[in-house]
Amino acid sequence: GENVEQHPSTLSVQEGDSAVIKCTYSDSASNYFPWYKQELGKGPQLIIDIRSNVGEKKDQRIAVTLNKTAKHFSLHITETQPEDSAVYFCAASKSGSNFGNEKLTFGTGTRLTIIP
Amino acid sequence: KAGVTQTPRYLIKTRGQQVTLSCSPISGHRSVSWYQQTPGQGLQFLFEYFSETQRNKGNFPGRFSGRQFSNSRSEMNVSTLELGDSALYLCASSRSSNTGELFFGEGSRLTVL
Numbered sequence: 589g590e591n592v593e594q595h596p597s598t599l600s601v602q603e604g605d606s607a608v609i610k611c612t613y614s615d616s617a618s619n620y621f622p623w624y625k626q627e628l629g630k631g632p633q634l635i636i637d638i639r640s641n642v643g644e645k646k647d648q649r650i651a652v653t654l655n656k657t658a659k660h661f662s663l664h665i666t667e668t669q670p671e672d673s674a675v676y677f678c679a680a681s682k683s684g685s686n687f688g689n690e691k692l693t694f695g696t697g698t699r700l701t702i703i704p
Numbered sequence: 705k706a707g708v709t710q711t712p713r714y715l716i717k718t719r720g721q722q723v724t725l726s727c728s729p730i731s732g733h734r735s736v737s738w739y740q741q742t743p744g745q746g747l748q749f750l751f752e753y754f755s756e757t758q759r760n761k762g763n764f765p766g767r768f769s770g771r772q773f774s775n776s777r778s779e780m781n782v783s784t785l786e787l788g789d790s791a792l793y794l795c796a797s798s799r800s801s802n803t804g805e806l807f808f809g810e811g812s813r814l815t816v817l
Binding site for chain 2: 622624629630631632633634637677679691692693694695696697
């Protein structure tokens with residue numbers, strides 16, 4: 589089955605600096621890669637996702653890049669703010685009519701702390 | 705638009721008891737998935753239901769079961785509780801069974817004593 593590795597497990601950055609979280613996946617058939625943000629006491633919230641037909645996607649201060657050949661994808665947060673402090677999870681799955689609804693396989697999470 | 709609603713939010717049980725958790729998906733969403741979150745194992749997939757049918761199942765013992773009703777609401781049940789079942793149980797809904805986009809609820813935190 590799919591295996592997703594995520595690094596680093598903890599990350600501290602100064603407010604205003606950029607943060608990068610990296611994930612690798614094992615199943616070359618995976619084609620959907622979402623990122624979730626989980627704040628204390630809450631469920632994971634989808635913040636951005638990318639499908640395998642796209643190499644990069646951006647939404648304001650966050651962006652995700654995908655390298656299908658190397659089987660890795662990354663989350664980039666620019667101009668970090670205190671409210672960005674949370675645990676971030678990457679995930680991978682096969683979605684689409686050929687596969688039905690394959691489960692999301694999650695990375696182990698990155699605890700991001702923004703230092704004011 | 706209301707999000708995914710899970711009840712109860714917190715509960716405490718003792719070993720050997722059983723528990724039922726409830727999930728109401730986002731209106732219009734027909735797929736419901738359940739995940740277990742623990743500090744040691746992270747987010748682990750339990751099962752997924754679409755149109756009242758279990759479409760996918762994770763690697764959990766038979767003590768973990770679920771069902772989905774005609775209004776897409778879902779319940780999961782854990783019987784003969786063990787200490788290791790203490791976790792945050794998350795429900796996620798999706799519009800269909802193959803879009804991949806999951807929207808999570810706040811979770812039900814189960815403590816087994």
